[in-house]
Amino acid sequence: DAGVTQSPTHLIKTRGQQVTLRCSPKSGHDTVxxxxxxxxxxxxxxxxYYEEEERQRGNFPDRFSGHQFPNYSSELNVNALLxxxxxxxxxxxxxxxxxxxxxxxxxxxLTVT
Amino acid sequence: GxxxxxxxxxxxxxxxxxxxxxxxxxxxxxNIQWYKQRPGxxxxxxxxxxxxxxxxxxxxxxxQFGEAKKNSSLHITATxxxxxxTYFCAGRGNEKLTFGTGTRLTIIP
Numbered sequence: 001d002a003g004v005t006q007s008p009t010h011l012i013k014t015r016g017q018q019v020t021l022r023c024s025p026k027s028g029h030d031t032v033x034x035x036x037x038x039x040x041x042x043x044x045x046x047x048x049y050y051e052e053e054e055r056q057r058g059n060f061p062d063r064f065s066g067h068q069f070p071n072y073s074s075e076l077n078v079n080a081l082l083x084x085x086x087x088x089x090x091x092x093x094x095x096x097x098x099x100x101x102x103x104x105x106x107x108x109x110l111t112v113t
Numbered sequence: 114g115x116x117x118x119x120x121x122x123x124x125x126x127x128x129x130x131x132x133x134x135x136x137x138x139x140x141x142x143x144n145i146q147w148y149k150q151r152p153g154x155x156x157x158x159x160x161x162x163x164x165x166x167x168x169x170x171x172x173x174x175x176x177q178f179g180e181a182k183k184n185s186s187l188h189i190t191a192t193x194x195x196x197x198x199t200y201f202c203a204g205r206g207n208e209k210l211t212f213g214t215g216t217r218l219t220i221i222p
Contacts, residue, residue, distance in 0.1 A: 033210075042201050042212035043156065056209055059114065090155060100144065102210075104155040 002027060004093050004105035012111045013081050021076040021108045025093030032074040033102065034066060035090040043090055049074050050096070078110075086112045115140045115206045119213040127221050132189040134216035136202035144205050145178055145185045150215075151198040159187075194220050 005024045013019050025032050031050045035043035045058035049068035068074045072093075078085055088109050092102040116139040126132050136145065144163045148156035160169055162178035162185060169176045175188045185202055197220050202213040 035212075042203075042215050045209055045211065058209065092156075100146070100161045101158050102146075103158065104148075106155050 004029075004091055004103050006089075006091050006105040006108050008108060009106070010109045010111075012113060014113055015081055015083060017081050017112075018077065018079045019081060019110060021078075021089050021091075021110070022073065023076070023091030023093075023105060024073045025091075026103045029093035029095055029103070030072050031094045031096055032068060032072065033092045033094070034074070034076045035092065036060070036085075037088040037090055037107070039087075046076070081112045083112050086110060115204065115209070115211045117202060117204045117211045117213040119200075119202060119216050121216055122214065123217050123219070125219045125221060126192055128194060129191050132192050132196070132218055134187050134200050134202075134218075136185040136187075136204070136213050138183045138204045138206070138211075140183070140206045142182050142204040142206050145182075146203045146205070146210070147176060147185075147187055148201045148203060148212075149198050150201065154198075156201060189218075192218070192220055194222060196220060 004026050007022045033048040034046040037043045046060050047057040048055050052068045063079045065077045088107045090107045091105045094102045119136050146161045147159040150156045165182050166180045167178040173190045177186045199215045199217045201215045203210050
């Protein structure tokens with residue numbers, strides 16, 4: 001049984017560019033949450049998707065957007081990249097919108113130069 | 114907005130000593146979760162506490178949820194080198210999960 005997978009593993013982008021990160025949830029999970037983790041800090045909640053809709057959102061600007069597909073996989077898009085967007089982006093899946101247990105993927109390390 | 118703080122930020126202990134990290138929320142929580150993140154890894158779910166005053170144990174780990182549901186603690190007895198990592202609490206208040214600042218545990222063999 002595959003766990004949460006994310007792609008790519010690492011990514012280097014230039015300021016102003018756009019990036020798309022991908023996540024496949026654990027089998028049987030229907031809810032996907034995205035987090036940003038800066039070095040030495042705890043994960044910061046970006047948003048959560050359930051039934052292909054954004055259900056909750058953290059304090060992130062509109063440059064951060066997402067999508068969930070019918071197979072429950074999800075994408076995180078970030079437009080007009082800033083140096084401060086450099087971080088580890090984590091995807092977490094769970095069984096329902098307010099599920100107790102989240103399974104995290106290995107993350108995508110984004111570096112903006 | 115909801116804030117979740119943890120102390121200490123860092124803890125260095127001799128192997129075999131005990132370790133405790135404390136978590137405090139600015140608002141009352143519906144539940145609290147604990148995660149462990151190894152260096153270079155991703156957070157791994159340890160446990161969830163829901164009831165006021167709840168205490169749960171997992172082998173050498175003891176988790177407590179405060180009576181007011183605003184604080185929590187994780188205690189590890191007789192630490193081992195495999196306990197190395199950063200321990201995060203994550204509190205759920207207004208349906209959103211807010212992670213704490215984390216406590217990084219290092220073990221001196």
